[in-house]
Amino acid sequence: MSGKVSPKSxxxxxxxxNMAVVDIEDPIEIKNGRVHHQKTAKEYVHVARLAFNTGxxxxxxxxxxxxxxxxxxxxxTAEDMAAALYKDLRKPKQESYNTEIDLIVNDLxxxxxxxxxxxxxxxPPKPLANMxxxxxxxxxxxxxxxxxxxxxxxxxLSLLPVAGAIAAGNCIILKxxxxxxxxxxxxxxxxxxxxxxxxxxxxxxxxxxxTDLLKERFDYIFFTGSPMVGKIVNEAAAKYLTPVTLELxxxxxxxxxxxxxxxxxxxxxxxxxxxxxGQTCVAPxxxxxxxxxxxxxxxxxxxxxxxxxxxxxRNSKDICRIITDRHFNRLINLLNSATVGYGGDYDPxxxxxxxxxxxxxxxxxxxxxxxxFGPLLPIINVASVYExxxxxxxxxxxxxxxxxxxxxxxxxxxLESTSSGGVTVNDTLMHVVCESLPFGGVGxxxxxxxxxxxxxxxxxxxxxxxxxxFNPIMEKMQSVKYPPYSDRKLKCVQLVNSKRRGLxxxxxxxxxVFVLGVLVTLLVKHLCYSS
Numbered sequence: 459m460s461g462k463v464s465p466k467s468x469x470x471x472x473x474x475x476n477m478a479v480v481d482i483e484d485p486i487e488i489k490n491g492r493v494h495h496q497k498t499a500k501e502y503v504h505v506a507r508l509a510f511n512t513g514x515x516x517x518x519x520x521x522x523x524x525x526x527x528x529x530x531x532x533x534x535t536a537e538d539m540a541a542a543l544y545k546d547l548r549k550p551k552q553e554s555y556n557t558e559i560d561l562i563v564n565d566l567x568x569x570x571x572x573x574x575x576x577x578x579x580x581x582p583p584k585p586l587a588n589m590x591x592x593x594x595x596x597x598x599x600x601x602x603x604x605x606x607x608x609x610x611x612x613x614x615l616s617l618l619p620v621a622g623a624i625a626a627g628n629c630i631i632l633k634x635x636x637x638x639x640x641x642x643x644x645x646x647x648x649x650x651x652x653x654x655x656x657x658x659x660x661x662x663x664x665x666x667x668x669t670d671l672l673k674e675r676f677d678y679i680f681f682t683g684s685p686m687v688g689k690i691v692n693e694a695a696a697k698y699l700t701p702v703t704l705e706l707x708x709x710x711x712x713x714x715x716x717x718x719x720x721x722x723x724x725x726x727x728x729x730x731x732x733x734x735x736g737q738t739c740v741a742p743x744x745x746x747x748x749x750x751x752x753x754x755x756x757x758x759x760x761x762x763x764x765x766x767x768x769x770x771x772r773n774s775k776d777i778c779r780i781i782t783d784r785h786f787n788r789l790i791n792l793l794n795s796a797t798v799g800y801g802g803d804y805d806p807x808x809x810x811x812x813x814x815x816x817x818x819x820x821x822x823x824x825x826x827x828x829x830x831f832g833p834l835l836p837i838i839n840v841a842s843v844y845e846x847x848x849x850x851x852x853x854x855x856x857x858x859x860x861x862x863x864x865x866x867x868x869x870x871x872x873l874e875s876t877s878s879g880g881v882t883v884n885d886t887l888m889h890v891v892c893e894s895l896p897f898g899g900v901g902x903x904x905x906x907x908x909x910x911x912x913x914x915x916x917x918x919x920x921x922x923x924x925x926x927x928f929n930p931i932m933e934k935m936q937s938v939k940y941p942p943y944s945d946r947k948l949k950c951v952q953l954v955n956s957k958r959r960g961l962x963x964x965x966x967x968x969x970x971v972f973v974l975g976v977l978v979t980l981l982v983k984h985l986c987y988s989s
Contacts, residue, residue, distance in 0.1 A: 500674060507602055521627055528652065542640035542643070543558065547778045550776045557734065561618065593924060594923040596920075600918075604633065605619050607632070608682040616641075628677070632645070646662055678703075705898060705899065708856045714727075716750065717868075724762045731835050735777060744830075756815065777812070790811075792832075796834075797818045797819075819837060819838050851877075857899045860881070860885075861882075863883075890909075896912040
């Protein structure tokens with residue numbers, strides 16, 4: 459690579475996810491902290507478009523080869539990924555593997571094991587009118603797709619959708635976040651060593667370059683980031699009616715009722731909040747519970763924190779750091795505007811914030827006006843499950859919802875009465891790593907989903923195909939669709955098209971063939987006797 463990724467900057471396109479640009483073969487230089495390219499965004503897209511038009515990404519063998527090379531990249535450079543994550547976020551090795559590296563490896567292995575079936579045409583049931591036709595759904599790639607990753611899980615959120623897009627047969631321009639400098643550089647320098655450089659390009663840089671990139675026409679855009687930036691991406695996509703997947707965020711609530719195991723609840727809640735120092739789009743953002751449950755929670759949280767992070771969490775190697783000074787200062791402003799019930803320890807020099815619970819929080823407080831994205835956990839007191847449901851429904855639909863309860867009636871009541879991207883009952887985060895569950899938001903928390911087979915489907919256009927033949931007998935039977943029209947023809951068409959219960963259409967086609975066979979036999983016998 460001719461140049462380095464731009465250094466960290468307090469100015470970014472959005473917050474959780476920022477937009478930017480670089481091609482591996484593109485000679486660049488950095489002036490005044492900005493990336494300068496000799497190639498334009500239009501040229502990047504043009505190269506990808508030409509590559510897609512060769513048709514090579516449609517070939518199943520080619521796709522499997524590229525996915526195999528991607529898996530080889532993961533296996534050979536896993537330690538490099540972990541090192542980059544540590545430099546960017548002070549992410550512990552186990553957390554790097556559990557939440558990023560192993561996740562993309564296992565997802566890719568699942569795709570490789572199933573790509574043939576994923577790519578095969580589907581043959582849905584046929585209506586009576588098409589009983590002698592072939593009804594098929596083909597799996598087409600969209601074309602040239604743009605994938606914009608995020609800084610908080612810069613490996614997983616950039617590369618997991620890449621595997622699905624490759625499997626579906628697309629060409630890709632990948633934009634990792636420039637805020638996670640080390641992982642962006644890892645991606646930009648490593649992918650070209652393993653994958654087709656024309657079909658899969660990496661694009662780095664700043665706001666101006668990415669704004670230029672979003673002016674170009676893509677066949678699909680996959681974006682991970684904040685709702686604010688998601689709206690900007692969606693607006694850019696709308697110019698060309700480009701379909702999008704928007705993996706956004708929001709304030710994900712955790713409801714704790716009076717009938718729960720408070721110690722297990724505290725452990726799972728604190729763990730979910732402290733993974734990646736709370737810089738997780740599905741982290742529990744706030745707690746809804748009674749004053750009695752709050753007191754019980756505060757009574758055990760110190761013990762749980764000590765179990766997880768030792769006597770002095772600041773010295774723990776298992777707590778990540780806040781990504782930049784700007785993000786750190788925003789969190790400290792939120793902390794200083796609230797009442798601390800537990801914790802509140804922080805260190806500006808190290809960008810460290812310890813596990814913190816905030817109490818006496820009101821719905822209109824500053825900390826309740828935006829996604830926290832840090833290790834601060836406010837508690838809002840509610841008197842009942844019904845009050846909790848009302849509070850959730852008065853706000854934007856969250857990306858995740860957590861319910862801690864032994865009461866099945868309350869659990870089902872919340873599930874039936876609220877809308878969210880996903881739910882974990884009696885734990886946090888875990889629904890995200892279940893590959894058989896689609897991951898995505900709803901409303902303000904996102905559009906579309908991915909993970910597992912859903913990653914392939916996201917980047918696939920399901921093309922409807924109806925195959926008919928020129929059989930003269932079938933043409934005669936279908937002649938009622940042609941003019942001149944009549945009441946008799948209308949009744950025939952309505953009879954054929956009306957929806958009814960009965961034998962599956964495949965049996966009707968067998969029956970038709972049988973009847974035709976009988977008629978032909980009778981006709982032959984008649985001709986023989988006549989002669």
